[in-house]
Amino acid sequence: MDFIKTTEQDSKYDHLEKMTVSELLTNINNEDKTVPFAVSKVIPQIEKLVSEIVIRMKNGGRLFYIGAGTSGRLGIVDASECPPTFGVSHDLVVGLIAGGDTAIRKAVEFAEDDTHQGWKDLQEHSISENDTVIGIAASGTTPYVIGALKECNNHNILTGCITCNRNSPLSNVSKLPIEIIVGSEFVTGSSRMKAGTAQKLVLNMISTAVMIQLGKVKGNKMVDMQLSNHKLVERGEKMIMSELQVSQQIAKKLLEKHKNVRKAILNYDKKNK
Structure with a gap:
């Protein structure tokens, strides 16, 4: 050709x-x-x-x-x-x-x-x-x-x-x-x-x-994203609230503790098994 x-x-x-x-x-x-x-x-x-x-x-x-x-x-x-x-x-x-x-x-x-x-x-x-x-x-x-x-x-x-x-x-x-x-x-x-x-x-x-x-998404969410600004922190909190069916206050505490959406979700699950 x-x-x-x-x-x-x-x-x-x-x-x-x-x-x-x-x-x-x-x-x-x-x-x-x-x-x-x-x-x-x-x-x-x-x-x-x-x-x-x-x-x-x-x-x-x-x-x-x-x-x-x-x-x-x-x-x-x-x-x-x-x-x-x-x-x-x-x-x-x-x-x-x-x-x-x-x-x-x-x-x-x-x-x-x-x-x-x-x-x-x-x-x-x-x-x-x-x-x-x-x-x-x-x-x-x-x-x-x-x-x-x-x-x-x-x-x-x-x-x-x-x-x-x-x-x-x-x-x-x-x-x-x-x-x-x-x-x-x-x-x-x-x-x-x-x-x-x-x-x-x-x-x-x-x-x-x-x-x-490679497993970098859970469901349809960017659970491994970097929390580099307020918008992304808020998005992370909403992901946790949706996944765990918890309040915004609990989601915020989890995110502040673990600094990562995936880790916050996994550690909350383990805590409540």
Whole structure:
């Protein structure tokens, strides 16, 4: 199959500058509505990758996201949200971006074109065969990401990818590729739009499904979340009240004592057996 960059194809819309604000917003929204449908088509691909990640994490492995530009930033966002949401350590899910932390806020020129730096960045984290590396690139052609995955394959490290072009160079070096075909963007080539939305949805699916499989959710509640602000403390109290059918006063005391929703619930159960 020939490689065609659908993410670079001309927008279905033209003369954008002549549209009213209402027309612009409506048309962007109409395009965005197609993204979840595109994601639904690749659930089997996502399932294979999640299943393999869980196996490795149960053996002490970690999950790495690696990307450049928007794709790299999306990986960092997802990784950074795992500790507060699921109470895991900051080095369990790691996001890496071409150009380093500076590139999170500012584009670093030509950083994504370095075919060797991605692997060097992974080596700084003592990457091993228990780990999984997911390359994120809407185009599927980013040298920084492709180079990193090639080296991972050479070292028997599981590789996956999230891209929005079919049969891309990145997919071809990934053992478990995920290809979300969202088509052309509203603004031609602006892959931070539909492609970025698709990547964000899939990253949410991967990390959430993995953490649930690892036992980080009880029922439908984030019982291992970090109690890092008043809103989350109140949420924790409500979880305890609902689970144990106790008053807010008792829930508050349990949470203050155990500093963790799961521990509060488990210790209260033991006390009353």
